[in-house]
Amino acid sequence: MKSRRQFIKISSLSAAGVIFGGGLLETFADNLLKKNQSFFKGPYDFTRTPTYCEVCFWKCAGWVHKDQNGRIKKIIGNDDDPNCNGRFCPRGTGGVGMYFDEDRLKTPLLRVEENGEQTYREASWDEAFEFIASKMKQIKKEHGPECTALFTHGSGGKYFGKLLKGFGSNNIAAPSYAQCRGPREVAFLATYGQGINSPENTDIRDTKCLVLIGSHLGENMHNGQVQEMSDAIDKGATIITVDPRFSTAASKSKHWLPIKPSTDIALLLSWMNVIINEGLFDKEYIEKYAFGFEELKAHVQSYTPEWAYGVTTIKPEQIRETAREMANAAPAVIVHPGRHVTWYGDDTQRLRAVAILNALLGSWGRRGGYYNPEKATVPHFKLPTFPKPNKNWRNAMGGKYELADLALASGVCDASIPTPEFDCSIRGWIVNGTNLINTLPDQQKTIAAMNALDLLVVVDTMPMEITGYADVVLPECTYMERYDSLRVSQGREPSIALRMPAVDPLYNTKPAYWMARELAKKLDLLQYFPFENIEEEIDWELKQVGSSLEEMQRIGVKRMTREFDDLYFGDNEDVEFNTNTGKIELYSTALEEEGFDPMPKFTQHPEPEEGFYRLIYGRAPMHTFSRTANNPNLTDLMDENTVWINPKVAKEWDLTNDQYIFLENQDGVISDFQIKVRVTERIRWDSVYMVHGFGHTDKRMTRAFGKGISDTQLITNVMVDPIMGGTGMRGNFVTFRLDNKKSEV
Ligand SMILES: Nc1nc2c(c(=O)[nH]1)N[C@H]1C(S)=C(S)[C@@H](COP(=O)(O)OP(=O)(O)OC[C@H]3O[C@@H](n4cnc5c(=O)[nH]c(N)nc54)[C@H](O)[C@@H]3O)O[C@H]1N2
Ligand SMILES: Nc1nc2c(c(=O)[nH]1)N[C@H]1C(S)=C(S)[C@@H](COP(=O)(O)OP(=O)(O)OC[C@H]3O[C@@H](n4cnc5c(=O)[nH]c(N)nc54)[C@H](O)[C@@H]3O)O[C@H]1N2
Ligand code: SF4
Ligand SMILES: [Mo]
Numbered sequence: 001m002k003s004r005r006q007f008i009k010i011s012s013l014s015a016a017g018v019i020f021g022g023g024l025l026e027t028f029a030d031n032l033l034k035k036n037q038s039f040f041k042g043p044y045d046f047t048r049t050p051t052y053c054e055v056c057f058w059k060c061a062g063w064v065h066k067d068q069n070g071r072i073k074k075i076i077g078n079d080d081d082p083n084c085n086g087r088f089c090p091r092g093t094g095g096v097g098m099y100f101d102e103d104r105l106k107t108p109l110l111r112v113e114e115n116g117e118q119t120y121r122e123a124s125w126d127e128a129f130e131f132i133a134s135k136m137k138q139i140k141k142e143h144g145p146e147c148t149a150l151f152t153h154g155s156g157g158k159y160f161g162k163l164l165k166g167f168g169s170n171n172i173a174a175p176s177y178a179q180c181r182g183p184r185e186v187a188f189l190a191t192y193g194q195g196i197n198s199p200e201n202t203d204i205r206d207t208k209c210l211v212l213i214g215s216h217l218g219e220n221m222h223n224g225q226v227q228e229m230s231d232a233i234d235k236g237a238t239i240i241t242v243d244p245r246f247s248t249a250a251s252k253s254k255h256w257l258p259i260k261p262s263t264d265i266a267l268l269l270s271w272m273n274v275i276i277n278e279g280l281f282d283k284e285y286i287e288k289y290a291f292g293f294e295e296l297k298a299h300v301q302s303y304t305p306e307w308a309y310g311v312t313t314i315k316p317e318q319i320r321e322t323a324r325e326m327a328n329a330a331p332a333v334i335v336h337p338g339r340h341v342t343w344y345g346d347d348t349q350r351l352r353a354v355a356i357l358n359a360l361l362g363s364w365g366r367r368g369g370y371y372n373p374e375k376a377t378v379p380h381f382k383l384p385t386f387p388k389p390n391k392n393w394r395n396a397m398g399g400k401y402e403l404a405d406l407a408l409a410s411g412v413c414d415a416s417i418p419t420p421e422f423d424c425s426i427r428g429w430i431v432n433g434t435n436l437i438n439t440l441p442d443q444q445k446t447i448a449a450m451n452a453l454d455l456l457v458v459v460d461t462m463p464m465e466i467t468g469y470a471d472v473v474l475p476e477c478t479y480m481e482r483y484d485s486l487r488v489s490q491g492r493e494p495s496i497a498l499r500m501p502a503v504d505p506l507y508n509t510k511p512a513y514w515m516a517r518e519l520a521k522k523l524d525l526l527q528y529f530p531f532e533n534i535e536e537e538i539d540w541e542l543k544q545v546g547s548s549l550e551e552m553q554r555i556g557v558k559r560m561t562r563e564f565d566d567l568y569f570g571d572n573e574d575v576e577f578n579t580n581t582g583k584i585e586l587y588s589t590a591l592e593e594e595g596f597d598p599m600p601k602f603t604q605h606p607e608p609e610e611g612f613y614r615l616i617y618g619r620a621p622m623h624t625f626s627r628t629a630n631n632p633n634l635t636d637l638m639d640e641n642t643v644w645i646n647p648k649v650a651k652e653w654d655l656t657n658d659q660y661i662f663l664e665n666q667d668g669v670i671s672d673f674q675i676k677v678r679v680t681e682r683i684r685w686d687s688v689y690m691v692h693g694f695g696h697t698d699k700r701m702t703r704a705f706g707k708g709i710s711d712t713q714l715i716t717n718v719m720v721d722p723i724m725g726g727t728g729m730r731g732n733f734v735t736f737r738l739d740n741k742k743s744e745v
Contacts, residue, residue, distance in 0.1 A: 050556030156512025193578025282362030292587025332368025345719030
């Protein structure tokens with residue numbers, strides 16, 4: 001028998017720091033040393049310096065360790081950090097590979113034409129900034145400052161955001177909203193008047209029953225959650241996993257419900273049916289806190305387990321048994337809200353169903369359910385008021401997506417494509433730390449938008465696909481080589497963490513803060529960057545909360561005490577929810593006002609035609625999206641994705657393990673590269689599965705180029721959520737091409 005601990009590889013794989021610290025790193029370090037003699041000089045004589053991880057957005061705080069020569073050896077977790085409890089996940093441990101990656105961007109690049117061909121030439125920082133500033137001024141003059149936009153996913157977004165707001169635009173979007181958790185935030189806001197945010201306020205540590213709908217914790221390596229799930233399992237919690245694939249989480253579950261993809265709302269509604277009709281809901285809680293129970297009760301009557309069986313393929317007994325299991329554990333039960341929830345376009349309604357189910361079980365505000373998080377208040381230095389933009393991307397949306405509480409990356413992209421109906425004329429993009437080509441679905445649309453631009457600036461650390469479309473490429477140094485703004489996390493208790501450079505930046509790379517400030521100088525916007533450098537700004541902020549840069553350099557993480565004693569609701573406590581009715585809205589008045597269903601309904605989605613299979617995707621424990629695909633340490637652990645195919649299907653197609661094939665989608669798009677077949681019972685016969693982030697097309701990434709295939713390339717059908725504009729990406733179907741695609745072209 002495998003020990004349950006084996007699944008959560010965080011603690012054991014952290015020791016992999018030692019493995020990385022051996023041969024591979026050493027070779028890289030020595031090669032670098034030969035090429036770049038100054039690389040371990042610098043003012044930092046600490047042998048360990050604090051940082052927080054930038055490999056994913058859990059932002060674990062840790063220590064970068066160096067040897068006596070000042071060479072980076074490893075990164076390990078900071079014991080005081082509530083996000084990681086001293087343990088990094090494999091990606092965080094392997095993060096040092098981002099620093100050592102010899103394919104990194106090394107110097108600013110400018111697009112030029114040579115002999116009628118477009119190419120890049122190396123440029124000085126001043127030349128690059130001069131070019132950007134003059135283009136931005138031109139856009140401002142011809143179209144208005146609002147015709148610029150920022151796409152960002154990562155620390156630098158704060159500084160470029162300030163620059164853009166100062167310039168006069170609020171088109172600032174991150175893919176972590178409309179391509180990720182947006183529908184969840186809107187659904188929980190509509191229900192509880194409060195979003196989930198990050199890190200999620202799920203009290204997994206103390207739960208007795210955790211229901212995972214798609215959320216593939218264990219492959220989704222969001223650190224604190226995975227650790228808590230492991231602890232909960234050790235304490236005997238029941239795990240129920242709903243997934244068409246036998247995920248790692250499913251393998252640790254008492255119940256695996258291999259649902260037919262796209263039918264989750266049916267299951268959720270029938271669970272409500274059982275819980276209400278069998279009287280298993282939390283009567284006092286519903287009476288005291290909820291609005292619209294009678295309407296909900298009437299609404300779910302037709303959604304019986306027998307009905308749901310026909311839709312979901314999950315047996316009625318299993319639906320009843322799992323519903324009872326949840327109610328037994330209540331209120332210490334979590335129907336997990338998920339994170340990447342943009343699946344089928346009705347995602348806000350699916351997440352509403354999740355939120356309502358939690359309310360019936362009385363888990364919101366209860367130990368083992370959802371706790372009330374707190375965040376430290378760290379004041380920012382008061383800046384002059386930003387100019388008020390006269391328009392933004394929303395003007396191109398014709399009044400749609402009013403309930404989106406953040407900008408849509410896909411919306412800004414759409415608003416950049418001139419159309420006869422509406423020319424929003426966004427003409428300039430700054431793209432910081434997001435590989436839009438692999439991040440936004442419908443690549444052709446992204447490319448069309450970029451082709452219409454007058455200016456495309458890309459700030460990145462690696463020569464990712466997106467850099468190949470830029471007019472100017474600005475190479476950022478990695479997170480181990482820079483300061484960034486303080487990490488101010490929400491949690492059971494508030495905490496702040498510092499990131500400081502462990503070493504000087506390699507090559508001619510610079511931090512985003514410096515870039516934004518230099519650009520501000522050229523655009524006469526220095527009033528928004530009153531501090532000469534980021535250290536001064538951080539020190540000022542820290543002093544407002546009784547700490548200092550000097551203290552944080554020593555401790556890395558500061559845990560604060562909660563201001564309010566309201567982690568959970570008190571017994572029978574009166575609670576005012578931030579909704580129209582002041583109650584938990586089982587029946588949403590806000591959705592009704594906007595013309596949407598006040599309670600979630602099931603709608604049937606298209607199914608694959610004969611010979612096609614639904615394309616579903618997810619994460620691997622050792623990679624983050626496409627950002628780690630060239631990381632020497634992590635490619636060592638996994639260097640390509642595979643396509644999971646059910647044995648029944650493999651037999652029909654005569655496919656065998658490890659065979660390489662092309663995939664073709666419903667719109668005739670054929671993958672650029674081939675993918676290795678993995679025949680496995682762990683996937684339903686109507687779907688195929690792959691890990692997102694592979695199939696890179698830029699040759700400058702020598703380890704990632706041509707390895708595996710890109711799910712994004714095959715996502716041409718986008719199911720847009722009418723409520724908030726999220727881009728549902730799981731309505732795509734693929735078939736197999738066993739021929740050699742190239743010989744046909
Ligand atoms: N290692 C690693 N961890 C990560 C990340 C990473 O890149 N690498 N990224 C982080 C980020 S930003 C996010 S948003 C999260 C995403 O991670 P989650 O929010 O946990 O995952 P999802 O993308 O919702 O779900 C992927 C799972 O959904 C299943 N699935 C597919 N279709 C359906 C369906 O119709 N119904 C059901 N019930 N299940 C279905 C797939 O089989 C797969 O197991 O992961 C985070 N953690
Ligand atoms: N097809 C498909 N699309 C998806 C998803 C999916 O599963 N499948 N997942 C969605 C989700 S949940 C999310 S959150 C988004 C994630 O979307 P992104 O965050 O855009 O994902 P990445 O592909 O990792 O792109 C990150 C980029 O940042 C660069 N980078 C890394 N470190 C730094 C740094 O320190 N500074 C700078 N300036 N750049 C840096 C990397 O080199 C890379 O180009 O994608 C969404 N899109
Ligand atoms: S979960 Fe892993 S990759 Fe994400 S921040 Fe933490 S250590 Fe880094
Ligand atoms: Mo995400």
